[in-house]
Amino acid sequence: MKLSRAERILLDFITEEMDENNLISNSFQVRGRFNALLIKIGQEPYSESTIHKCFSGLADNYLLNKKKGRGLYQVSPLFFFKGSEEDRAKLIRKNLEEINKIPINSYRRDLILRNIISEYLEQANSEGS
Numbered sequence: 001m002k003l004s005r006a007e008r009i010l011l012d013f014i015t016e017e018m019d020e021n022n023l024i025s026n027s028f029q030v031r032g033r034f035n036a037l038l039i040k041i042g043q044e045p046y047s048e049s050t051i052h053k054c055f056s057g058l059a060d061n062y063l064l065n066k067k068k069g070r071g072l073y074q075v076s077p078l079f080f081f082k083g084s085e086e087d088r089a090k091l092i093r094k095n096l097e098e099i100n101k102i103p104i105n106s107y108r109r110d111l112i113l114r115n116i117i118s119e120y121l122e123q124a125n126s127e128g129s
């Protein structure tokens with residue numbers, strides 16, 4: 001994974017600014033705080049276009065996940081998380097469920113039921129023979 005210098009600096013900023021659910025918005029306020037930080041450390045502020053491209057680049061590298069809502073992203077909990085490992089695992093699980101649109105427990109239950117029914121039918125067929 002190759003990040004530009006601008007993407008890396010923005011990623012460092014985002015991981016400090018994200019909320020407890022790893023959410024961050026590409027909003028005017030966030031971009032303003034980011035540029036204020038750049039000025040504070042003696043760097044030139046980035047243009048709006050550059051910051052938008054950085055958000056897109058981080059999403060292309062799977063470090064950010066685009067969420068519903070204008071300019072809303074979630075920092076991938078696979079790579080970064082501020083809370084406990086238990087909370088991190090819960091967030092990863094929730095993300096997987098959103099992707100699959102089927103709760104993981106429902107999927108597991110269906111698999112188990114299919115296996116039980118299959119075993120029952122095999123047993124019934126062997127007893128009938």
